[in-house]
Amino acid sequence: MVNTKQPIPGAPMGLSGRDFLTLADYSASDLSYLIELAHDLKKKLKFGEVIQPLQGKTLGMIFEKSSTRTRVSFESGIYQLGGMGIFLSTNDIQLGRGEPVADTAKVLSGYLDGIMIRTYSQEMVKELAANASIPVINGLTDVYHPCQVLADLQTIEEIKGELKGVKLTFIGDGNNMANSLMLGAAIMGMHISIAAPEEYQPDHTITEQAAEIAAASGGKVEITSDVVHAANQADVIYTDVWASMGQESEASAREQAFTGFQVNSKLLSMAQKDVTFMHCLPAHRGEEVTADVIDGSHSVVFQQAENRLHAQKALMTALMG
Structure with a gap:
């Protein structure tokens, strides 16, 4: 399948619509931008400013490995940004019963605006990203965090x-x-x-x-x-x-x-x-x-x-x- 991810209007050139699978895919300027944005969002939250650029957006969060920080930071974060997070345990979705990763990626791309996955296999994350038309974020694998x-x-x-x-x-x-x-x-x-x-x-x-x-x-x-x-x-x-x-x-x-x-x-x-x-x-x-x-x-x-x-x-x- 050809990856059909397209830039999303309003995001920085080169980052919008991209996957986040390993830091090696990102340049120093990309990471500097993300870090500065994190500083800014933190400061604004502390001052009580409501910043909601993701109104109407939905993030699917697939968890094969349990988590405290990853789940709460993403779920709270998407809510603060005006969007919604859906927790998807592999025990509760068909992926955990043998549905091909490619099929799951294509189905979820029709429902969501982004996918975060926390799992064991880096290859699974790569396959998910290759078949999804929306950004895929690596929330942890055995190879990268x-x-x-x-x-x-x-x-x-x-x-x-x-x-x-x-x-x-x-x-x-x-x-x-x-x-x-x-x-x-x-x-x-x-x-x-x-x-x-x-x-x-x-x-x-x-x-x-x-x-x-x-x-x-x-x-x-x-x-x-x-x-x-x-x-x-x-x-x-x-x-x-x-x-x-x-x-x-x-x-x-x-x-x-x-x-x-x-x-x-x-x-x-x-x-x-x-x-x-x-x-x-x-x-x-x-x-x-x-x-x-x-x-x-x-x-x-x-x-x-x-x-x-x-x-x-x-x-x-x-x-x-």
Whole structure:
């Protein structure tokens, strides 16, 4: 099927009608626009301004994986923008009973103005987008989590005043968060250092892609198993759970593998004095991060979580018109 997505009047040139499957599909200027729009929408909401560019628009939200932040930020966000969100569990729609992804995409394109999907397979998201005539947003897969990183970039810019040249250190599993953080940081000209045990380091293909992007943007991508080296002079230290959703059976093995990769006050002391601690949540205090760090003065995890709302609103405004 030929993709028939068409620009939607009123959205920025080049963003209207597009899919959001991976940050690698977006330029630095695209991401800068989305971040600035998120800042603006956040400020206006705080001042009580009602901004509703999506009146009459409907977002379908497909969930194969459960969620707190993704569901609430999108559902609340589309409502605040004047539109409506429909929660679609795969247990409740025919997709979960074997209807082809392509058929689901074509059917939903006749009912909705956008689709957000949170699932396991990146290939499923790509197939959905290839067959939908409306924007498709990747709310999370096992490979990427671009919506989270858009909010993370917004948060870092709020705190540090800029993105280019900032050193972001991610400590933990080379998972979907590590992949998307690498790409986002590389696009924005940041220095990202990822510290993980050798057997849990990020996908080599994505690492090479990020390094190539960084070479053009003035950024830097570094993969290491040395947490001290990674944390040295970091402006931001970021971590995530050691066992993600669907990996519960590996929890014990992973806990052993990640011994020494905990973010604690000693590790934080190796970074810049004004280092910022981030976590995409939910967190396991006492495992990947100590309570005194995540609940301490350097932590911005709840500001970061709130920004999911504003970043998602910016994304929907730009893509859905």
